[in-house]
Amino acid sequence: xxxxxxxxxxxxxxxxxxxxxxxxxxxxxxxxxxxxxxxxxxxxxxxxxxxxxxxxxxxxxxxxxxxxxxxxxxxxxxxxxxxxxxxxxxxxxxxxxxxxxxxxxxxxxxxxxxxxxxxxxxxxxxxxxxxxxxxxxxxxxxxxxxxxxxxxxxxxxxxxxxxxxxxxxxxxxxxxxxxxxxxxxxxxxxxxxxxxxxxxxxxxxxxxxxxxxxxxxxxxxxxxxxxxxxxxxxxxxxxxxxxxxxxxxxxxxxxx
Ligand code: A2H
Numbered sequence: 001x002x003x004x005x006x007x008x009x010x011x012x013x014x015x016x017x018x019x020x021x022x023x024x025x026x027x028x029x030x031x032x033x034x035x036x037x038x039x040x041x042x043x044x045x046x047x048x049x050x051x052x053x054x055x056x057x058x059x060x061x062x063x064x065x066x067x068x069x070x071x072x073x074x075x076x077x078x079x080x081x082x083x084x085x086x087x088x089x090x091x092x093x094x095x096x097x098x099x100x101x102x103x104x105x106x107x108x109x110x111x112x113x114x115x116x117x118x119x120x121x122x123x124x125x126x127x128x129x130x131x132x133x134x135x136x137x138x139x140x141x142x143x144x145x146x147x148x149x150x151x152x153x154x155x156x157x158x159x160x161x162x163x164x165x166x167x168x169x170x171x172x173x174x175x176x177x178x179x180x181x182x183x184x185x186x187x188x189x190x191x192x193x194x195x196x197x198x199x200x201x202x203x204x205x206x207x208x209x210x211x212x213x214x215x216x217x218x219x220x221x222x223x224x225x226x227x228x229x230x231x232x233x234x235x236x237x238x239x240x241x242x243x244x245x246x247x248x249x250x251x252x253x254x255x256x
Contacts, residue, residue, distance in 0.1 A: 009047040009242050010090075010254040011141055012039035012075075013056045016122060017112035022103055029101035031066060038066070038074040040113065040125070041081070043136030043254060046218075047242040048234055049143045051226045052176040053115035054154065057128035057140040060106040064138065067091065068098040076108075078138035084256050105138075109166065115141060116250035117227070117241075124170040128153050130201050137254070144189060145175035146218060148210035151189045152201045179222040179234055186225060188214050 015038045018026070026033060040056055058064065067075045067082045069091060075082070082097035091097045111125040130149065131140055144151040157164055157171035177186035184191040192210045201207070222234035228244065229237040245251035 006045075006256055008043035008045060008136055008254045008256070009245065010137065010252050011042045011044055011047070011050065011116060011245065012250050013042055013053075013116070013139070013141060014039045014114045015076075015111055016114055019107060019110040021107035022111065025103050025107055026066075026101055031101045033074075036072055036074055039076065040139045041075050041077045041137045041254075042139045042141035043081075044141060045215075046143065046146060046238075047245060047251065048224065048229075048238045049146045049178050050115070050117040050141070050241065050245065051119055052143045052145045052178040053118035053123060053141050054120060054144055054173040054175065055123045055126045055142045055170065056113050056115060057126055057131060057142055057150075057153065058105040058108050059129065059131035059133070059138060060104075060109065060127045061129070062105045062131065062133050062138050063102050064105060064108065065097075065102050066100040068100055074100065076103075076139070078133055080133065081137040081254075081256075085254065088253075088255060090252060090254070110170070116245060116248070119176050119226075120173055123173065124166075126154075126157055126166060126171060127164055128201070136256070143178070145178050145187045146189050146214065148189045148193050148198065148207055148214055149201065151175065151193050152198055152203070152207060155193075156201050177225050178227075179218050180225050181217050181221040181223075183217055183221065184214075188218055188222075 086097045142150040154171045161168035180186045196206045198206045224237045
C-alpha cells in the first residue's frame, strides 16, 4: 500500500440475479437474501464516468465476502476492504464487519447487476485477471470509454468469450461517449489504446502509460457530454456527480 491516502468513491452495484454456482454457495452458508439489497462495491477514482458502465469486474482468483451493513443491506467486497470500512463508519460496529458468507470470485461471474447512472439498465459481472486484492474493494466497475484497462479487458473477453466461460454479448456493449477532449475526442481510452497499439490487458507498461495520459487529458481538458452536467468541465463535474450519487444512496466515500 502506498504512503499517500487515496480517496475512492464506493459505487453500489446491486445484484439483480445470482449465477447458479453462487446460489448454491449461499444456500450452503444459509444466507437469507430475501428482501435484501445486496451490492458489489466498486472502488473508483472517476465517479463522473459512471454513465458509461458496461459491466462490473471481479477477479476469478479472489475470495469475496458478503458483509452485513444493516438489516436490509449487504455489501460484497474483499475482507481487507470490509475491515477498512469498519473504521470509517460504513459498517454498524467500529472495527468489525459481520461476514455472512464467503464466495469465490469465479462463482460471481455472469451475475446480473444494476450499475447506478449507467446508460445500460442491466450489466453483467465479468472476470478481470489484473485486479489486485491489495487495492480498493477488489471490485472494478468497467468504463471502456475512459479507462484503458477496462477497454483492453472487454476486448480480450469478447475475443475469447468461450475460454473465459462467458457470453460474448456480455462483453460487447458499446463504449458510451461520456467526456470529450480536444486531443482524443469522445472515447479517450479507445483512442489511446489504439494509438499505443495495446494488444491485451497484459501489456502492463503501455497500460500504465495509457492510464496516466487518459487521466490527465480528461481531468484538465475534458468536458462532459452526458448526464446532469453536460458542457461542464470534468474538473468541476467530478465532485458534483460524486455528491449526487452519494445523496441518492448509490455511493459513499471510501478511503485507504
Ligand atoms: B477506475 P489507483 Cl473511467 N485492482 O474507475 C486494479 N484496479 C483497480 C482496483 C484493483 N483492486 N481497484 C480499483 N481499480 C481501478 C473508473 C476509471 C478508473 C476510469 C479511468 C481510470 C481509472 C472505471 N474503471 O483508473 O491505483 C479503478 O478504475 C485509473 C487510475 O488507486 C480505479 O478508478 O490509482 C483505479 O483503478 C484506482 O487506481
